[in-house]
Amino acid sequence: MTIAPEAHSSPDLRGAFRRYYVWHDAADTWHARPLPKLTADEIAYRILPELVADSAIQLAYKCTWQRSRRNVHRYLQKYAERSAALESAS
Numbered sequence: 506m507t508i509a510p511e512a513h514s515s516p517d518l519r520g521a522f523r524r525y526y527v528w529h530d531a532a533d534t535w536h537a538r539p540l541p542k543l544t545a546d547e548i549a550y551r552i553l554p555e556l557v558a559d560s561a562i563q564l565a566y567k568c569t570w571q572r573s574r575r576n577v578h579r580y581l582q583k584y585a586e587r588s589a590a591l592e593s594a595s
């Protein structure tokens with residue numbers, strides 16, 4: 506089985522950019538903003554409101570990293586709420 510040369514030169518990064526608004530400007534820089542907009546708590550947790558990179562693959566890495574941070578933040582919020590509810594019930 507052979508693989509087309511285009512497959513090696515331009516990887517499919519759509520999964521990395523999921524839940525981000527991504528654009529490429531005239532200065533050859535890639536930008537991304539998370540969707541939906543960040544809350545004040547997420548910004549305080551140091552989730553960045555805009556990511557900038559020189560290439561699409563670098564931006565894909567940054568988007569994946571920030572999405573993971575956002576998921577951890579949401580998990581910690583749910584855990585804190587659940588712990589508070591359990592403490593008040595006992």
